[in-house]
Amino acid sequence: MNRERLLHILGSIPTHAVLLTMIVLWLIPTLGLLITSLRPFQDINRSGWWTVLSPPPGQAAYAQHCAECHGADGQALPAADLTDPELVGQYPRSLQLLAALRRDIDGQPHLGNNPTPEIQDAADIAVYLKRISSIETPPRFTLDNYIDALMGYRGRATYRSDCAAGQAALDLNCNASDLLNPRGMSRAFINSLLVTIPATILPILFAGFAAYAFSWLDFPGRNGLFALLVALQIVPLQMTLVPISRLYAQLGLNGTFLGVWLFHTGFGLPYAIYLMRNFLGALPRDLFESAYLDGASHWTAFTRLALPLATPAIASLGIFQFLWVWNDLLVALVFLGGTRPVMTYQISNMVTSLGAGWHLLTAAAFLSILVPMAVFFGLQRYFVRGLLAGSVKG
Amino acid sequence: MATDAAAIPKASQKAGTSTVPQVMKQGRLTPWLYLAPALIVMAVFIVYPMLNTITLSFQNKNGSAPAWTTCVADRPCWGILENYRYALTNELDTRTLGTLWSTFWRSSYGNNVKWILVMVTGTVSLGLLIALFSDRVKYEALVKAVIFMPMAISFVGAGIIWKFVYDFGTQQVQIGLLNAIVTALGGQPVAWLQTPPINTFMIIVVGIWIWTGFCMTILSASLKSVPTEILEAARVDGATEWEVFWRITVPMIMPTIIVVITVMVINVLKIFDLVYVLTGGNYGTEVIANRMYTEMYINFQTGRGTAIAVVLILVLIPFMILNIRRFREQEALR
Numbered sequence: 001m002n003r004e005r006l007l008h009i010l011g012s013i014p015t016h017a018v019l020l021t022m023i024v025l026w027l028i029p030t031l032g033l034l035i036t037s038l039r040p041f042q043d044i045n046r047s048g049w050w051t052v053l054s055p056p057p058g059q060a061a062y063a064q065h066c067a068e069c070h071g072a073d074g075q076a077l078p079a080a081d082l083t084d085p086e087l088v089g090q091y092p093r094s095l096q097l098l099a100a101l102r103r104d105i106d107g108q109p110h111l112g113n114n115p116t117p118e119i120q121d122a123a124d125i126a127v128y129l130k131r132i133s134s135i136e137t138p139p140r141f142t143l144d145n146y147i148d149a150l151m152g153y154r155g156r157a158t159y160r161s162d163c164a165a166g167q168a169a170l171d172l173n174c175n176a177s178d179l180l181n182p183r184g185m186s187r188a189f190i191n192s193l194l195v196t197i198p199a200t201i202l203p204i205l206f207a208g209f210a211a212y213a214f215s216w217l218d219f220p221g222r223n224g225l226f227a228l229l230v231a232l233q234i235v236p237l238q239m240t241l242v243p244i245s246r247l248y249a250q251l252g253l254n255g256t257f258l259g260v261w262l263f264h265t266g267f268g269l270p271y272a273i274y275l276m277r278n279f280l281g282a283l284p285r286d287l288f289e290s291a292y293l294d295g296a297s298h299w300t301a302f303t304r305l306a307l308p309l310a311t312p313a314i315a316s317l318g319i320f321q322f323l324w325v326w327n328d329l330l331v332a333l334v335f336l337g338g339t340r341p342v343m344t345y346q347i348s349n350m351v352t353s354l355g356a357g358w359h360l361l362t363a364a365a366f367l368s369i370l371v372p373m374a375v376f377f378g379l380q381r382y383f384v385r386g387l388l389a390g391s392v393k394g
Numbered sequence: 395m396a397t398d399a400a401a402i403p404k405a406s407q408k409a410g411t412s413t414v415p416q417v418m419k420q421g422r423l424t425p426w427l428y429l430a431p432a433l434i435v436m437a438v439f440i441v442y443p444m445l446n447t448i449t450l451s452f453q454n455k456n457g458s459a460p461a462w463t464t465c466v467a468d469r470p471c472w473g474i475l476e477n478y479r480y481a482l483t484n485e486l487d488t489r490t491l492g493t494l495w496s497t498f499w500r501s502s503y504g505n506n507v508k509w510i511l512v513m514v515t516g517t518v519s520l521g522l523l524i525a526l527f528s529d530r531v532k533y534e535a536l537v538k539a540v541i542f543m544p545m546a547i548s549f550v551g552a553g554i555i556w557k558f559v560y561d562f563g564t565q566q567v568q569i570g571l572l573n574a575i576v577t578a579l580g581g582q583p584v585a586w587l588q589t590p591p592i593n594t595f596m597i598i599v600v601g602i603w604i605w606t607g608f609c610m611t612i613l614s615a616s617l618k619s620v621p622t623e624i625l626e627a628a629r630v631d632g633a634t635e636w637e638v639f640w641r642i643t644v645p646m647i648m649p650t651i652i653v654v655i656t657v658m659v660i661n662v663l664k665i666f667d668l669v670y671v672l673t674g675g676n677y678g679t680e681v682i683a684n685r686m687y688t689e690m691y692i693n694f695q696t697g698r699g700t701a702i703a704v705v706l707i708l709v710l711i712p713f714m715i716l717n718i719r720r721f722r723e724q725e726a727l728r
Contacts, residue, residue: 015527022524023540026603029555030543032571036558048569206431213428217420229432232440234714236664238686239703240443242450242696246457247443266439269432298420302428327548329667334691344550348671351554358558358569365554369547376546380539383546 037366038141041158041359052140058128061121065114074132088133094123145363152184152346154357182338185364188346192326192368194257195342199264199325204317206265207272208310212302214273215281216288226277233270240267241334248335255339263331268321279313280306315382323372323383343368451477451700461697477701502680505594506663509681512595514658516602518651521609525617526639528610538614542607549604553671556600560586590678597672597679601665609654616650617643656717663710682706 035049046057063072066082074082082088091097098119101110117125130136144158151172153159163174172178179186213219214226244263245254253259283306291301307314329344336342341349347364350357376383450457452474454464465471472479485501487493498504528537544552561570562585568574573583586596620643628638644651666683669675675684682702690699 012530015530018523019527019531019533019537022520023537026540026544028571029559029603032558033555045567045569047567048571048574050571050574206435209428210432213425217425217428219422219425222425225429229436232436234711235440235444236703236707236710238664238666238683239447239707240440242690242700242703243443243446244439262435263439266435269436270440273432298424323546327550329548329550329670330687344548344667347550347554351557351671352674358561361554362558365551369551372546372548372551373543376543377539 033362033366036358037145037362038143039145039359040138040142041145042138044358044362056128056131058124058126058131061117061124062128065111065117065121065125068114074129082129083133085133085135088129088135091126092130094119094126097126097129098122145359146367149360149363149367150184150186151178152181152187153178154183154360182341183346185343185346185367188341188343189367191336191340192342192344195260195264195332195336196322196325198257198261199268200318200321202261202265203268203272203321204276204314207269207276207317208307208314209302210269210273211276211280212298212306214277215283216301216306217298226273229270230274231270233274237267237330241330245334255336257336257340260331260335263335264321264325264328268324272317272321275317276310276313279310283309312382315379319375319379319383323375326372447700447703450696451704453477453697455695455697457696464697477697478705480698481701481705500590500678502682502685505679505681508594509598509601509662509665510659512598513601513605513662514655516598517605517609517658518613518654520602520606521611521654522613522651524606524610525614526643529614529617538607538610541610544604545607547604549667550671552600552604553668556596556603557587557672560596562586562588587673587679588677593673593677594679597668600668600672601662605658605661609658612650612654613647616647620646653717656713659713660710660717663706663713682709 032049035052036044039049039052043052066074070076070080070082080087091100098116101116101122103110127136144160147153148159151159153162153172155162155167159172159178163172172181178184181187210229214222248254248259253262287305288301291305296304327344329348332342332345333348336345338345338349343364347361347368350361350364452461453459454461460474461476462471462473464476465473470479470483485497485503487497499508524537524541528534531537547555558569559571560573561568562573562583563569568577568583570586572586577583584592587593624642624646625638628642629635633641664683665681666687669679669681669684670687673679675681675688680688683706686699686702686706689695689702693699
């Protein structure tokens with residue numbers, strides 16, 4: 001019995017190993033993004049994000065060259081207490097530190113018979129001394145990258161420190177009004193919401209009307225028309241960009257929210273109608289018959305019966321459409337561009353114009369995936385259902 | 395689409411719905427009032443542009459004259475199909491079969507073929523593997539949530555996440571995870587996104603990371619519908635797990651696997667954002683959808699851009715028809 005159980009456990013080890021490897025592989029890239037976005041920008045380019053919990057720079061060099069006499073905490077010699085800011089403040093840089101190390105103490109070489117550290121080690125030791133004497137203790141984690149990303153600040157230091165020093169760029173005021181800076185993620189966040197919410201509600205509403213007609217109204221060519229509309233799902237978005245932008249140029253709709261709402265509505269409809277029709281059509285027929293016999297009009301049956309009963313379908317559809325629009329880059333790029341930047345546009349713009357600003361990019365990217373993540377983990381069931389049914393969408 | 399039109403009433407009757415109750419007669423105009431908003435928006439935003447795109451593809455760069463006016467003397471010209479000549483052959487060197495072969499694999503079409511081969515194989519096999527294994531453990535929900543999570547993220551967000559993994563440092567410190575691993579193992583750091591031909595495969599890895607969860611979810615649902623009695627019977631008869639998988643499970647879920655493959659082929663053919671964010675289509679990573687965007691909005695060659703769009707949809711149509719048919723069959727069976 002025990003032997004069998006042992007064999008069973010041994011046999012399942014490969015399964016667990018494969019699954020755990022997959023989980024780790026899937027999570028590590030995102031984890032790297034999150035950790036990096038929380039590190040001070042000086043650290044990001046100095047060391048990989050996986051070293052974030054390793055000992056501070058210089059500790060190893062200190063342990064090798066100094067700990068023997070000064071002790072691991074620097075306090076072993078009361079006359080030369082290395083946690084004393086006044087003392088350490090005299091040797092802020094490697095060369096000054098090296099000069100001090102070469103000087104004799106009471107007629108004896110400072111380091112005894114030990115060799116003098118290399119210049120790189122000396123620099124690391126100087127940094128470490130500043131840390132233990134609390135002259136300069138950069139935090140391991142910071143929210144400054146997020147503030148910079150929200151404000152769209154691209155200065156040399158952080159928004160907060162530059163504002164405190166009065167050195168911020170001219171178009172910034174260093175108060176809450178900077179949140180509306182057109183280069184920032186907070187403005188883009190608002191724009192994304194302004195684009196996404198109507199672009200989610202409109203197609204569902206229109207699809208609800210149409211699906212009701214397809215399910216519970218009788219008219220010639222009903223099935224043929226439905227098949228035609230569903231077939232429109234296959235038209236790829238790219239097919240329609242040029243004619244619509246030419247049309248918008250004539251109507252003055254380029255760069256307006258209305259243009260994007262209508263475009264997303266048009267493209268969301270075929271799938272939305274398909275899903276809503278399948279759902280409404282599957283409701284029991286007796287329900288509508290008895291409502292009608294009780295004197296309900298079609299409008300009442302639609303608003304009081306069909307729509308409330310279709311809540312699960314609307315939820316799946318709503319989440320699908322919301323994320324589709326929220327995550328879209330192409331439509332926003334073509335119809336809104338820089339006039340009303342949404343989050344995806346703002347980030348892709350940072351990539352091309354900023355190159356190496358990883359502190360901004362990582363924070364901005366994480367801000368943009370916050371909402372989808374919340375939706376995903378909060379409403380996973382509806383999300384998966386809507387996405388699977390929508391897999392043929394164009 | 396005639397077959398689809400025929401398929402709908404059949405499928406719906408099977409589900410026992412869709413016949414309008416006789417008592418619910420209505421005015422002749424009522425249905426059209428309900429349909430009007432959807433029909434108008436779809437006519438303007440899908441039907442009209444589709445037809446217009448086809449017309450534009452036979453015209454010059456701003457749609458003011460027919461396409462043959464752009465032909466240059468002594469150069470090959472396909473007359474009214476000139477934009478299609480550009481779309482299909484401009485990236486290729488057709489002098490010999492050898493040059494044709496090598497230029498094809500560097501063209502946007504060749505890249506799309508690489509995408510299809512690697513990404514579809516990768517997502518479907520990984521998705522199947524995870525679906526199969528997670529079925530046997532207690533933390534199935536956790537595994538599935540983690541693997542599915544990238545589906546919620548935008549291509550742009552995923553692009554940044556992976557651009558950071560692939561980061562190539564010119565100095566001593568490598569802050570990109572992949573190059574850090576390579577240098578720790580004693581290798582030389584690689585500019586993953588700038589070095590053809592590996593850069594295309596590096597972008598495909600991101601695609602696999604995003605889409606595996608989708609394949610996993612569909613395949614997992616299908617796996618759970620395979621009756622356990624059949625599997626047990628085979629095991630009692632002495633079949634190994636390997637045989638059970640290949641002889642029973644795979645044939646039984648084959649229709650679903652085909653649906654997943656067609657959906658993935660469609661998705662891959664339309665891929666745009668990932669390439670746009672990771673390389674901008676530079677360094678030989680261009681795919682069809684990016685090339686179309688470049689022609690339309692960077693070079694302002696409307697005729698050529700729309701011709702590429704038409705080529706794209708012509709390639710897509712067979713897969714989409716296949717896909718919708720399979721989807722219907724599955725719905726009808728449910």
